Amino acid sequence: MTPLSLLAVAGAGIVAGAVNTIAGAGSLLTYPVLVAAGLPPLAANVTNDIGVVPGNITGALGFRDDLRGQGPLLRVLLPLCAVASIAGGVLLLIAPARSFELVVPYLLLAASILTALQPWLLRRLQRTEGRRRPAFLASIAAVALYGGYFGTGIGLLFFAVLGLFVDDSPRRLNANKQILALIANGIAGVLFAFIAPVHWLAAFVLAGASAAGGPIGSRVAHLIPANGLRIVVCLVGVAAAVYLLL
Numbered sequence: 001m002t003p004l005s006l007l008a009v010a011g012a013g014i015v016a017g018a019v020n021t022i023a024g025a026g027s028l029l030t031y032p033v034l035v036a037a038g039l040p041p042l043a044a045n046v047t048n049d050i051g052v053v054p055g056n057i058t059g060a061l062g063f064r065d066d067l068r069g070q071g072p073l074l075r076v077l078l079p080l081c082a083v084a085s086i087a088g089g090v091l092l093l094i095a096p097a098r099s100f101e102l103v104v105p106y107l108l109l110a111a112s113i114l115t116a117l118q119p120w121l122l123r124r125l126q127r128t129e130g131r132r133r134p135a136f137l138a139s140i141a142a143v144a145l146y147g148g149y150f151g152t153g154i155g156l157l158f159f160a161v162l163g164l165f166v167d168d169s170p171r172r173l174n175a176n177k178q179i180l181a182l183i184a185n186g187i188a189g190v191l192f193a194f195i196a197p198v199h200w201l202a203a204f205v206l207a208g209a210s211a212a213g214g215p216i217g218s219r220v221a222h223l224i225p226a227n228g229l230r231i232v233v234c235l236v237g238v239a240a241a242v243y244l245l246l
Contacts, residue, residue, distance in 0.1 A: 001202060005037035009202055010209040017055030017213020021062065022221045024155020024177060025115050025237070026213075027052055028108070030206060031152055032240030039199055041104050041244065045092070046196040049151045050189040051206025055214040056182035062218020063175035070176055073166070077176075080137060081144040081183045088148020089188040093196060104150070105244040111153030112237030114160075136165040140180070147184030148191075152237075155181045174221065 001009075012033040016026030027048055034044035060067075067074075139161040147154040158177040166173060192198055 001037055001199070006202065006205050008033055009037060009205050013051065013055070013206040013209025014213040014216075016052060017059065017210035018217035018220075019213075020052060020055055020155055020181070020210070021059030021178060021214055021217025023115070024159055024174075024181065025111065025153050026055070026155075026210075027152040028111060028115070028234075028237040028240070030210075031108070032236060032243065034199075034202060034206075035240070035244065037202070039202065040197075042092075043197045043199055045104070045150060046192040047199045047203045047206070049185055049192060050198060051203045052151075052210045053182065053186045053189050054207045055210025056178060056185055058211045058214030059218050060175070060178045060182055060214075062215050062221075063171075063178055066172045066175035067179070070172070070179075074176065074179060076137075077140055077180060078183050080141050081147075081180055082187045084141040084144035085148035085184045085187040086191060088145040088150075089191040089196075090148075091145075092149045093191075105241040107150050108152065108237050108241040108244070111156070112234045112241065114153055114156055115237065116231075116234040136161070139165070144180070144184045147181070148188040151185055151188070154184055158184075171221070 009030070012030045016030045018026070019029065020026035030052065031044055031048045034048055035041060039047060140158070143154055143157040143161060146157065155177050158180045159173060162168075162173045162176055163170075166176070168176075
């Protein structure tokens, strides 16, 4: 990786750390930058997963007040997230690398569409009845499984599931989303650190940059409209999907 590429990774990491805290899809910005810098899709994915974890941590610290009273819910969800995330990471590593390269553009495209449709989707989900605990736990496990496999856009997915099954304010749901994304990314990241083709220089640069961006996002989450960020993230994700398909 050239110094210019690492600088681009750092810049994308700062923005992603903030966007992950605010909207939950910052990895749509960092993943294509890593690919453009020359990493194969699989290496870019595992490097990205490890690199965004510090941003998840610093972003979560900014929601400390909103996490008060959330212990009973998180004590149920976090172990489930951890197990499902490991399963997703194992699935990624045992599948042929070529299969991941074939499917990743479509995962990016799906995450981008989800980003664009988030407000409508959340309204639809919140109007849906039948809030049953088994469906809630199964949905959380499915998102964490996806998070271990790919990871991009899991913040949006977690927020959507929480919005469907948990009656709470958007800001407190966002705080919970941040913790769940941290566990889903972090547990898979531990696995990847030992047995996956991580590009460690890029991972460290991305880690420092995302850690710097996390507090920025938590401070301005209630000031910056999510729509503008959502449009940018969606466009970057679509562009990356088209680039990889071509």
